[in-house]
Amino acid sequence: MKEILFKSTRQNSMKIPNNLVHAAFFFTDIVGLSDPIMSTETQTAKIQGLNQMIQECNTYKKTKENEMFVLPTGDGMAIGFKDGLEQPLDLAIEFHKKLKKYNENKTKIDKILVRIGCHVGPVFLVKDILGNLNFWGQGIILARRTMDVGDDWHILLTSTMAESLLEVSLRYKEILYPLHDYEIKHDQKILIYSAHGESFGNKSSPKKGLIEKSIINEKTLEQNQKITFEHVKFELRLQDSDNRIFHRRTYKITNHFEDPIYEITTGIITSVKKSFYDLDVKAFNDDVELQIKSINVDTDFIKEFTIKFEHPVFENEDMEFTITYASEAAKNEFNNKFLINAKKFDLIFSYSSNLKIKNPKAKLIQNETEKQINIEPNIKRGIFTQVYWDTIKDISIGDEIELIWE
Template structure:
């Protein structure tokens, strides 16, 4: 109990927070709510104390406290190509950084940027969020390129400065950094950075969002925004990219690194989603202290295409590297017929991707068919994430673990597009039976989950 009181003070949590958590856990108070924290804890069962202690030790404790609204800004992100080359003297690196900063300050766009613009130094570059217009990062990029081109004409190769630029428009949260200074985080600044990372020397890459907006403003803009296809960025996301170039700015030759090459039609993994879920039941049963876990996914599948649905796609992952043969995979339909795996990607030891052939194809709009998929995988990290591969009308979750193993019992909904997480409402129910702790939760009847919706389950 002393540990919990210390954690409450350390995390800045008061008695009101404690009362709310006891309410979440459906703990019946045997003392008045006006009692102090010590008296409240003293009457709690040991299981509740363990849950509160785990929660206070959790990194995600403050996720519900994000109350600030986002602001949409237009992002310019740049850095110097090769500035961290160890063969370059440190003073030479600093000289180039100082010169780039001076060139940025001297651009007309920077001088006219409003007080509400955001400027974030990034070491050998800078991120600028403009509030005024989506044209601002584009004009900044063109003006900076032109001034650097003039500078480079009079310099030797070693003294020339080459940059790369990513531009996007999108929302960010204003937060405090580790020393209390204002900073930002959100999709806009993240994607502009990812686009910059794809660039070659003196290249300007723009996102589809800002590119579509700007190129439709005038024929002149349309002539300098060149769509070059989809590129893969971090975490497997794919984005259509515009290469921005003209007579005296940008770089016409786009790098091949990260370019998504369309796979042949016979590659099952490239097929579009042709179904949706009437319901998904996710059952996780922890078997022992090593967190060996039996997974059961029950899909109620509806065909949404014009053609019969003859196969479905699965993507699974775990904390421990595994051979596919050791996962004890079993896939059956509602009739108990074993289904055939017809393609399998096992190149990654922590992830397996495969397609399954249905014994009887599902006709268009046919009433739901059940697919029962089971496998075993150790989960020592005690975190499981489920991402929906198609639209889902109902989601049910059931988790069972030996009672002797303390748990956090936290379910987080991942906010699409932002990567932020929030605790689900209503909270999951918890019961105890036959030396097992059982957690259950389900979406409400009006809630429909779209493709790529995700939940994180912390044990």
């Protein structure tokens, strides 16, 4: 590998070590192989079966020897693909399909159960004590630790790899599901995705390392000390008679703190049971989709998550970001309790005029006084009816907005 030089603005050269490579990693092991009731013969047969099935996968066979490196681990293996991002997941899916067929007529003790972890990142190529090429670094370490979170049949990916795949092709949206934040070795917290479909993967969420701790109250207090919410706008578009609503929330903020702001934690409460994935939550700054850095809480009705801004927001700078999601309303109503102070708040409710919605009403319930203020709407009618309330000022933490319709 040739040494690569990057020129800095100071005319110095930063040398990239010639044994450093960037690769996409597939890491797997056999679940329960060390079970003491399992004979050595059965253990050996499982290792040989795993090796053979991997070798028979088209993804493995079509990859040139100089484009990948393989590290046997005794009860499994790690494979690094140097020239592609998609191969680890493609290999995992192909391997699972072969494995299910292999297990069809096997006894329980003879079935091969595996877990798989995938990540993309750098590694150093080094020679071991026997002079064989080996590799070590964040790329393979995070693939291994992601795998360790899983149970049998899990195909787990780091958010780095999953989000890169989602940018490559829309087909991955049908099989990649954000799970939650998990704690791995050295107290490191990572967001993990699961890949599953009809004949591969495991739909259940792994429990090992799961972090289910609300941080929104702590974060909200911290954020309210640093950020001014200049303008908040909630747009609700009723899509059909089944009360499915598309939500669009826009926040204009100003940083009045000396340190830059890189991320923000927020939450969503639904009136029906939904997973974070089911809501199809997205965040944007202008037309740029922002990274959902972590999912702190994902219960039936409550979601908490952290959004990473594309660029830091410096002191006295402002920016606008948007969150979108979709969910049904259990009744003809929408409620929201504010965890922020906002100088101005707009509420917009729109629907097809064919739905014949009647009497949409909104009221603000003030936290400190418990006073309920009915707000007069402005209405625009046409193919779509738009009802908006844009005179709501000085929202305080704990205030509630309530929207009902017939």
